[in-house]
Amino acid sequence: MSRPIQAAVSLSALRHNYGVAKRAAPRSKVLAVVKANAYGHGIDRVGRALADADGFGTLEIDGALGLREKYPGKPILLLEGFFEASELRAIGSAGLATAVHHEEQLRMLEVEKPRSLDVYLKVNTGMNRLGFPLAQAKAALERLRRSGITRSITLMTHFARSDEAGGVEEAMKRFDDATQGIDLPRSLANTGAIFAHPATHADVARLGIGLYGATPYADRPAATLGLEPAMTLTSKLIAIQELKPGDCVGYGSGFRCERPMRIGVVACGYADGYPRHAPSGTPVVVDGARTRTAGRVSMDMITVDLTPVPSAKVGSPVVLWGEGMAVDEVATASGTVGYELLCAVAARVPMLDAE
Numbered sequence: 053m054s055r056p057i058q059a060a061v062s063l064s065a066l067r068h069n070y071g072v073a074k075r076a077a078p079r080s081k082v083l084a085v086v087k088a089n090a091y092g093h094g095i096d097r098v099g100r101a102l103a104d105a106d107g108f109g110t111l112e113i114d115g116a117l118g119l120r121e122k123y124p125g126k127p128i129l130l131l132e133g134f135f136e137a138s139e140l141r142a143i144g145s146a147g148l149a150t151a152v153h154h155e156e157q158l159r160m161l162e163v164e165k166p167r168s169l170d171v172y173l174k175v176n177t178g179m180n181r182l183g184f185p186l187a188q189a190k191a192a193l194e195r196l197r198r199s200g201i202t203r204s205i206t207l208m209t210h211f212a213r214s215d216e217a218g219g220v221e222e223a224m225k226r227f228d229d230a231t232q233g234i235d236l237p238r239s240l241a242n243t244g245a246i247f248a249h250p251a252t253h254a255d256v257a258r259l260g261i262g263l264y265g266a267t268p269y270a271d272r273p274a275a276t277l278g279l280e281p282a283m284t285l286t287s288k289l290i291a292i293q294e295l296k297p298g299d300c301v302g303y304g305s306g307f308r309c310e311r312p313m314r315i316g317v318v319a320c321g322y323a324d325g326y327p328r329h330a331p332s333g334t335p336v337v338v339d340g341a342r343t344r345t346a347g348r349v350s351m352d353m354i355t356v357d358l359t360p361v362p363s364a365k366v367g368s369p370v371v372l373w374g375e376g377m378a379v380d381e382v383a384t385a386s387g388t389v390g391y392e393l394l395c396a397v398a399a400r401v402p403m404l405d406a407e
Contacts, residue, residue, distance in 0.1 A: 054402070055287075055319045056286075056287050056288040056290070056319050057285070057286070057287040057319050057320050057324055057401055057402075058285075058286060058287075058401060058402045058403070058404060059283055059284065059285045059286075059397055059401050059402070059403045059404070060283070060284050060286070060374075060403075060404045060405075060406040061093050061094065061097055061098075061282055061283050061403060061404070061405060061406060062280070062281070062282050062283075062284070062375075062406045062407065063097070063100070063101040063405060063406070063407055064407050065265055065280040065281060065282040066093075066098055066101040066102060066263060066264070066282050067101055067102065068279075068280050069259075069262060069263050069264070069265055069279050069280060069282065070082070070084060070102055070105060070259065070263060072262075072277065072278045072279060073243075073246050073247075073257070073259045073262055073263070076246050076247055077241065077246050077250075077253040077257045079253060080241070080253045080254060080255060080256060080257040081106040081107065081127075081255065081256045081257070082105070082106050082246075082256075082257045082258075082259050083105075083106060083107045083108060083109040083127070083129060083239075083256060083257070083258050083259065084098065084102050084105045084106075084107070084108050084109070084259055084263055085108075085109040085110070085131070085258050085259060085260040085263065086098050086099065086108050086109070086110050086115065086119075087109065087110045087111040087112065087115075087131060087260075088111075088395050089115070089395075090264075091260070091261065091263075091264050091391065091394045091395055092283070092394045092395040092396065092397045093264060093282055093283055093394070093403075094403060095110070095115050095118070095119070096118070096122075097403075097405060098263075099119055099122060099123065103123065105126075106127065107126055107127030107128060107129065107256075108123075108126065108127070108128045108129070109128075109129045109130075109131050109258050110128070110129075110130065110131065111130065111131050111132050113130065113134075113139055113142065113143070113148075116128050116130055116146070116148050117142065117146055117148075120146045120147070120148065125147075127149060127170075128146075128147075128148050128149065129148070129149040129150070129151065129172060130143065130148055130149065130150045130151060131151055131258075132151060132153070132182065133150045133151040133152055133153060133157055134150055134157065134160070137160040137163065137164050140160070140161070140164050140166045141166070143166070143169070144166040144167065144168065144169060147170075148170075149169075149170035149171070149172060149206075150169060150170070150171060150172070151171075151172045151173075151174050151182075151208065152171050152172070152173055152174065152192075152196070153173075153174035153176075153182040153183050153184065154182070154184070155192075158192060158195055158196070161196075161199060161201055162195070162199055165199070165200075165201060166201055167201060168201075168202075168203040169201050169202055169203060170202070170203055170204045170206075171196060171201075171202050171204070171205050171206070172205075172206045172207075172208040172239060173189070173192060173193055173196060173205055173206070173207055173208065174208045174209065174210070175189045175207060175208070175209045175227060175230055175231070176209070177209045177210075177211070177223040177224075177226045177227045177230075178211075178212050178222065178223045178226065179209075179210050179211070179212040180212075181210075182210070183209060183210070186226055186229070186230040187230075189230045189231065190230070190231075190234070193205070193207075193234065204237075205236055205237075206236060206237040206238065206239050206255070206256060207227075207231055207234065207236050207237070207238050207239070208238070208239040208240070209223065209227050209240055210242065211223050211240070211241075211242060211244065211245055211252070214241070214242055214243075214244030214245040214248065214249060214252075214268070215244040215248070215268045215269045215270065217248070219244075219249075220245060220249045220251075220252055224240075224251070224252065227240070237254075237255040237256065238254035238255050238256070239254065239255065239256035239257070239258065240252040240253075240254045240257075241253050241254065241257040241258065242257075242258050242259075242260055242268070243258075243259055243260050243261050243262035243263075243268045244268040244269065245257075246259060246262065247262065247272075247277055248269075261390065261391055262274075262277065262279055263282070264281075264282045264283065264394055265279045265280050265281040265282045265283075265379075266279075266281070266378075266379050266380055266390035266391070266394065267279070267380050267390070273378060273380065274378060274380060275378070281373070281374045281375055281378065281379065283373075283374055283379070283394060283397075284371060284373070284374025284375045284376075284406075285320075285325075285326075285371070285372040285373050285374055285397065285401070286369060286370060286371055286372065286374070287318050287319045287320045287369075287370045287372065288318070288319060288366075288367055288368060288369055288370055289316045289317065289318060289338065289364060289365070289366050289367060289368045289370060290317050290318070290319045290353075290366065291316070291317040291366060292314055292315065292316050292317070292358065292364070292365070292366060293314070293315045293317070293355075294312075294314055295309045295312065295313045295314075295315055296309065296312055297309055297310060297311055297312065299313075300347075301315055301346050301347035301355050302346075302347025302348040302350065302355055303347075303348045303350065304348055306332065306347055306348050307332050307346045307347035307348075307355075313346075313357065313358075313359060314357075314358040314359065314364070315346055315347075315355050315356070315357065315358065316338060316355065316356045316357075316358045316361075316364055316368070316370075317353050317354075317355055317356075318336075318338075318353060318354045318355070318356055318370050318372075319352070319353065320352075320353070320354055320370070320372055321349055321350045321351045321352040321353050321354060322349050322350070322351055323351045323352055323398060323400070324352070324397070324398050324400065324401050325393070325396040325397040325398045325401065326349055326354060326372060326393075327349065327382075327383075327386040327388060327392075327393060327396075328348075328349045329349075329386055329387060329388075330345060330349050330354075330382070330385060330386040331345075331385065331386070332344070332345055332346050332347060333345065333385065334382060334385040334386060335377060335381050335382065335385060336354075336356055336370060336371070336372060336377065336382075337370065337371040337376050337377045338356060338358065338361045338364050338368055338369075338370050339361050339363055339364050339368040339369060339370075340369075340376075341360050341361040341363075342360065342377075343356055343357050343358065343359070343360045343361055344356065344357050345357075356370070373393065378390075379393050379394060
C-alpha cells in the first residue's frame with residue numbers, strides 16, 4: 053500500500069487564475085511563467101491547462117523545447133536567456149524568445165550570428181540581479197540592432213518591490229529615463245505589479261505566483277485577489293496518541309502537553325516537502341476543522357493537536373495546504389514564502405490532475 057499523502061493540481065483553478073490576471077491587465081499579453089517545473093505543479097500539466105494562454109515563460113531550455121513541440125507558434129520566453137553559445141541553434145530552430153541581460157550574451161550573439169531571434173533586452177532598474185546597467189542600455193540596444201540577428205526586440209525589467217505600495221515608482225522612473233525616445237514593446241509587470249500597479253502593464257506581463265493561487269503580498273491574501281489554490285496537498289491521520297499533562301511530543305520533546313490531549317500523527321514530513329522549520333502552531337486542517345501542529349516536523353510525519361477535532365480518527369483526512377488552507381498561511385507561520393513550499397514538494401509525493 054502507498055502512503056496516503058498526495059498533491060492534486062486543479063486545472064480549472066489554473067485557468068481561473070490566468071483569467072483573473074488577464075482581466076486585471078486587459079491590454080497586455082500575459083505570459084504564464086512555468087519555471088521550476090511550473091512552481092512544482094508540473095510543466096506539462098500546466099501547459100495542458102493553459103493551451104490558450106498568450107505564451108509561456110521559463111528558465112530551462114528543455115522545458116521550453118518540450119512546450120514548443122506541443123504548442124507550435126506559441127510565444128515562449130527564456131527568462132534568463134541562454135548560458136552557452138551552443139544553445140543558440142536550438143533556440144533559433146524552435147523559435148524561442150530569449151532574454152539578453154549581460155555583455156557576454158551580446159558577444160556570443162555577435163560571434164554566432166543566429167538569425168531572426170526574438171530578444172527581450174533586460175534593463176537593471178534596481179533589483180541588481182540581471183540586466184544591463186541603466187547607462188549601458190541604449191548602447192546594448194544599438195549593438196543588437198546593428199547585429200541584424202533580431203526579428204523583434206522587447207525591453208524588459210523586473211521589479212524588486214512590486215509587492216509594496218509605491219514600490220515601482222523609482223524603478224519605473226529609471227526605466228523610462230534609460231529608454232527615453234525608444235519606441236519598442238515593453239515587458240515590465242510580474243504578478244505583484246499586475247494586481248497593484250496598472251501603469252506597469254505595458255505590452256507583455258509575466259504571471260508567476262498568482263497563476264498558482266498564491267499571493268506575492270504580505271498583506272493581501274490570494275483570495276482577496278480572486279485567486280484559487282491550484283495545488284492541494286493532503287494526507288491522513290495514521291495514528292492517535294492519548295496524552296496526559298506533562299507528556300511531550302516529537303524529537304527534542306519540544307511540545308509539552310499542559311492538559312490531557314489527543315495528538316494526531318499525519319503521514320507527511322520534510323522528506324515530502326513540508327517545511328522542517330515549521331514551528332508548533334503552524335495551521336493545518338483535520339477532518340474539515342482548522343487546528344495546529346504540535347512538536348517538531350519529522351522526516352515522514354507531523355503531529356497535530358486534535359483538541360478542536362473531537363471527531364478525528366485514524367484515517368481522517370488532512371489538508372496541509374491548498375483548498376481550505378492557504379499555502380501562504382503555512383509559509384508565514386514557517387518564516388518563508390508560498391513559492392518555496394510549492395516548489396519543494398518532493399518527487400515521492402504522487403501528483404494528480406483535478407478539475
